[in-house]
Amino acid sequence: MRTLLLTAGTRGDVEPFTHLARQLADRGHDVTLALPDNSGADLTGLATESLGVDYAAVVAGQGVSAWQAARSLRTTVRPLMRTLFTAAARAVVTHRPDVVVHHPKVLSAPAAAETLGIPHLLAELVPASAPTRAFPAPGVVNRDLGPLNRRTWVAERAGRRLFAAELAAAAAAVGQTWRAAATQGRGTLLAVSPHLLPRPADWPDSLRMTGPWQAAPSSAALPAAVSSFLAGGDYVYAGFGSMAAGDPAARARAVVLGARAAGLRVLLARGWGGLALPADLAGDDVLEVGSVAHDLVLPGAVVAVHHGGAGTVHAAARAGTPQVVLPFLGDQPFWAGVVRRAGLGTRIPRRPHAGTVAAALATALACTPAARATAARMRSEDGAAAAADVIEQLPRG
Known part of the structure; x- marks a missing residue:
């Protein structure tokens, strides 16, 4: 055919x-x-x-x-x-x-x-x-x-x-x-x-x-620096895909400081410009990358902070990872609502600050059992x- x-x-x-x-x-x-x-x-x-x-x-x-x-x-x-x-x-x-x-x-x-x-x-x-x-x-x-x-x-x-x-x-x-x-x-x-x-x-x-429509689990190896970072303890994945709008440095600052307040490290994916790590926030608890395969990093993340794209919502749900959604436009507010109603996480406003992120991370972490139960159903x-x-x-x- x-x-x-x-x-x-x-x-x-x-x-x-x-x-x-x-x-x-x-x-x-x-x-x-x-x-x-x-x-x-x-x-x-x-x-x-x-x-x-x-x-x-x-x-x-x-x-x-x-x-x-x-x-x-x-x-x-x-x-x-x-x-x-x-x-x-x-x-x-x-x-x-x-x-x-x-x-x-x-x-x-x-x-x-x-x-x-x-x-x-x-x-x-x-x-x-x-x-x-x-x-x-x-x-x-x-x-x-x-x-x-x-x-x-x-x-x-x-x-x-x-x-x-x-x-x-x-x-x-x-x-x-x-x-x-x-x-x-x-x-x-x-x-x-x-x-x-x-x-x-x-x-x-x-x-x-x-x-x-998702691929089989990737057989590719992560870069050594990423593998080493992931092995260092609990981490938050943060990535906003192609959402290059607003102030990417301010968003990164809110995410990193919010995660630090919660005692968590951050894997920060720049994507097409949605996040940019300010130089004064560099440290051993943050790793900035261009992009990385979701199926290789989301299963180990304690929370995924993202823009609410349909693919990312499904990837995080399939991985059993609670979600914090910062929707920008289009269907993203819809998916933020889907995540909340399913008990898989919460949402934050377009211009968050560290306190907002820290509170959202705490809310999302409490959704871990529901996220894992949903993942078990979705894996079939x-x-x-x-x-x-x-x-x-x-x-x-």
């Missing part, structure tokens, strides 16, 4: 698709992964294709501020989306696969696939397309509206209206006239664990909660395999 996977966004949007690609390839399928440039994900052994966009460069240039994104809608965002939509549509037309699996941001994929009669599946890393009364749409509203929750699920329609001109340009570029596409096509794969987010009763059967999940099963069983034509 020839499968085309299309994803867009930063590393957290790309890595799950690499795990699904490897699962399908290991089963003997012909898989192409079309993705942004410079994501930082491991692409070893995968057949890949560039979509011609570089989210890392955008983040480096303007950070992750929603306000800045709005200000640069005409100069940066619209050109990026036009390039993305056109490259994705061209990939569908060129490869003509047996099935297309696409990220919600790749709005041109379903229309291009349907025009050619190719089955397609929506692949979500956070609930985005299926309205429910159970909670409001992540990234749209951050509080429960009760019976009005279903009305908040408008992101996909809003995206199509906002980028209608870019979608039309993509269709013209590949010589197509697109009819309105059924967004979910043959269904939706949701790479979320029901042990973290209980499945709402009003979701359709066509939405399959597979569990997170193989989300990438479950997703591959759905793809293999998809009717053709």
Whole structure:
């Protein structure tokens, strides 16, 4: 079976698709992964294709501020989306696969696939397309509206209206006239664990909660300095991924001083600039690294302090590590709420101070038994395999 996977966004949007690609390839399928440039994900052994966009460069240039994104809608965002939509549509037309699996941001994929009669599946890393009364749409509203929750699920329609001109340009570029596409096509794969987010009763059967798409435990060795640090006693992992916004030195100061007040050491991951260790805080109880594989460091951490990305939330939960979430934007406040309601940790404000962090660490540490119990349930999940099963069983034509 020839499968085309299309994803867009930063590393957290790309890595799950690499795990699904490897699962399908290991089963003997012909898989192409079309993705942004410079994501930082491991692409070893995968057949890949560039979509011609570089989210890392955008983040480096303007950070992750929603306000800045709005200000640069005409100069940066619209050109990026036009390039993305056109490259994705061209990939569908060129490869003509047996099935297309696409990220919600790749709005041109379903229309291009349907025009050619190719089955397609929506692949979500956070609930985005299926309205429910159970909670409001992540990234749209951050509080429960009760019976009005279903009305908040408008992101996909809003995206199509906002980028209608870019979608039309993509269709013209590949010589197509697109009819309105059924967004979910043959269904939706949701790479979320029901042990973290209980499945709402009003979701359709066509939405399959597979569990997170994660790799098998890494066999790579940690750098000697990191291994030595981890062996030195209890530590907190702190990392904010691609969230290069605000004052990374001030955040690092709050985390390190808060951990010191709690008697804990800190493994500080700079990521794309979310944290930066001030020189006056250097010491034997802090190790600053660029990035490190979560599955190698989270199981030994007593608490994980992070931004609330879906992948990090799942990785920490699977490791049995209590969490302190500092959400920045988008769906991150939603995941902070999921962590709190599941009894796996707490959240802190965008501009924390040492006292805030110390108190949050104490709260999170008290969640250790619940975190370990959740991890025991999640370890039986193989989300990438479950997703591959759905793809293999998809009717053709």
